[in-house]
Amino acid sequence: MSDKNKYTIKFPLIFDLLFLLSMSNRCCNVTSQHLGSPNSSTGVGSSFIRPVKTRHNVSLLLDKLLDDYNHHLRPDIGGPPTIVDVDIMVRSMGPVSEADMTFSLDCYFRQTWRDTRLAHQQVSKADDQLSLSVSMLDRIWKPDTYFYNGKNSYLHTITTPNKLVRLFPDGRILYSSRLTIKASCPMELRKFPMDVQLCPLSMGSFAYTQSEAIYRWNKDRQIVIAPGMKMSQFDLVSAPVSNYNISFKHGNHSMISVRFHLHRHMGSFLIQVYGPCILLVVLSWVSFWLNREATADRVSLGVTTVLTMTFLGLEARANLPKVTYPTALDHFIFLSFGFIFATIVQFAFVHYFTKYGFGELYFSEMAIDDDDEQLDNSDEVFPAAPPTPSPVVARKTKQVHPREVFSVESHLRSIKEEETAVVQIQPDERSNPSQRPRRRNQSRTQQWDGKAMNSVSKIDQISRIFFPALFIAINLFYWYTYATPASE
Numbered sequence: 001m002s003d004k005n006k007y008t009i010k011f012p013l014i015f016d017l018l019f020l021l022s023m024s025n026r027c028c029n030v031t032s033q034h035l036g037s038p039n040s041s042t043g044v045g046s047s048f049i050r051p052v053k054t055r056h057n058v059s060l061l062l063d064k065l066l067d068d069y070n071h072h073l074r075p076d077i078g079g080p081p082t083i084v085d086v087d088i089m090v091r092s093m094g095p096v097s098e099a100d101m102t103f104s105l106d107c108y109f110r111q112t113w114r115d116t117r118l119a120h121q122q123v124s125k126a127d128d129q130l131s132l133s134v135s136m137l138d139r140i141w142k143p144d145t146y147f148y149n150g151k152n153s154y155l156h157t158i159t160t161p162n163k164l165v166r167l168f169p170d171g172r173i174l175y176s177s178r179l180t181i182k183a184s185c186p187m188e189l190r191k192f193p194m195d196v197q198l199c200p201l202s203m204g205s206f207a208y209t210q211s212e213a214i215y216r217w218n219k220d221r222q223i224v225i226a227p228g229m230k231m232s233q234f235d236l237v238s239a240p241v242s243n244y245n246i247s248f249k250h251g252n253h254s255m256i257s258v259r260f261h262l263h264r265h266m267g268s269f270l271i272q273v274y275g276p277c278i279l280l281v282v283l284s285w286v287s288f289w290l291n292r293e294a295t296a297d298r299v300s301l302g303v304t305t306v307l308t309m310t311f312l313g314l315e316a317r318a319n320l321p322k323v324t325y326p327t328a329l330d331h332f333i334f335l336s337f338g339f340i341f342a343t344i345v346q347f348a349f350v351h352y353f354t355k356y357g358f359g360e361l362y363f364s365e366m367a368i369d370d371d372d373e374q375l376d377n378s379d380e381v382f383p384a385a386p387p388t389p390s391p392v393v394a395r396k397t398k399q400v401h402p403r404e405v406f407s408v409e410s411h412l413r414s415i416k417e418e419e420t421a422v423v424q425i426q427p428d429e430r431s432n433p434s435q436r437p438r439r440r441n442q443s444r445t446q447q448w449d450g451k452a453m454n455s456v457s458k459i460d461q462i463s464r465i466f467f468p469a470l471f472i473a474i475n476l477f478y479w480y481t482y483a484t485p486a487s488e
Helices: 005-036 045-066 134-138 265-288 295-316 328-356 364-382 392-398 408-424 431-453 460-484
Strands: 082-097 102-114 130-132 145-148 163-167 172-184 197-205 213-219 224-225 234-238 241-248 252-262
Touching: 082 197, 082 234, 082 252, 130 252, 134 163, 134 224, 145 172, 197 213, 213 241, 213 252, 234 431, 265 328, 265 364, 295 328
Parallel strands: 082 213, 082 224
Antiparallel strands: 082 102, 102 172, 130 163, 145 197, 163 172, 197 252, 234 252, 241 252
16 A cells, blocks of 8 residues: 555544544533533532632632731821721629729620722622631731720630621621720729729720721611629719820820729628628627626727727738728728727726725625624623624634644634634624614615616716717718718
């Protein structure tokens, strides 16, 4: 076979192979279009092909938006200032520390601003916003917000950083994060523990001045309190917001602020401080009903209440800052301490006037006078009887041998002789009617003895009414002054 015939046979075979390949490619394209159509009976295309296309479109959109994007420059640089809208949802508050003058709160901190460089067409009618990953925050501009009076704040990072980013078609960006903020709270403690504290939280841009960034509260919502939020020592009364400017060396900065009105609970202080103080004052008044001769009982009661009151006052101020002015709690503790101390001073006056003012005698003096009277009466009743020494005289004139000083027998013998001497001066009253005047003297002596041993001082009688009345009057004035809420 010649070469010409060889080429004539090969060329038709090549054309046939090319025709078969082209037909197979067309069949594959038709099959893929049929599977991807929404009218396909299998529905495979609607489940897989379209989302792949959507994700592909979003990825292309973000890549296109961030292609020439510089996240170091704020939106509309050189033009109008960027407006940052802020709102806060408070989840919980506390603790509020008077010693450090700080308060803490757990919140969702939301910021919204518009970046025209990120404006785009809506990807789908169902989704009017794009949920972006947290890593996108490193590729876009965000405001450098800081808390002006913050002391120790942190972002929650368990199990992942608690952040949220949303991108809207018009270029608006929503940035939300969960924060625990600890901020300073200058407290006025003159009415403690019946005070109302105003704890501010101020925030703004750290580097951008008022001509570059303006902060303002969201018009739809500013401060949202989580339902059911409670605090242990305070009630959150209100949370008014405000906008203001603050001046620094490099310019004026736009700031926003919220003031939390906290009203303190009185329950724990009534149980731990006010109740025990009142009981200690009332306990000190018990000495007014004790005999003035019971010196040890009254002094020990007064000293015990003073020491207890001192310990209670120191314990009540343990958690308070060392302020230069007295608080309402200090005034009440000083008042209670003063009444307890006045009770001890009152007993000093009673003891002094008992000895010298009213001329009352003690039991030892009365016993000697009674013995002298008995001696005089015995001389009148028994003129012929030999003189018998009285018990007092017998004790004085009895001679005791030096060797018998420490003898038990001599001691018993002396006691028996004294009893015999006493019996000899007591005649039979039934046989001698002249003892009637003596009985009258004995009854008078017994009545006098009762007054001396169980007498009531006039100062004690006055104090029983004066001290409680004065304490109640001062308490009424105290509670009216401090418990009345002051006008803001």
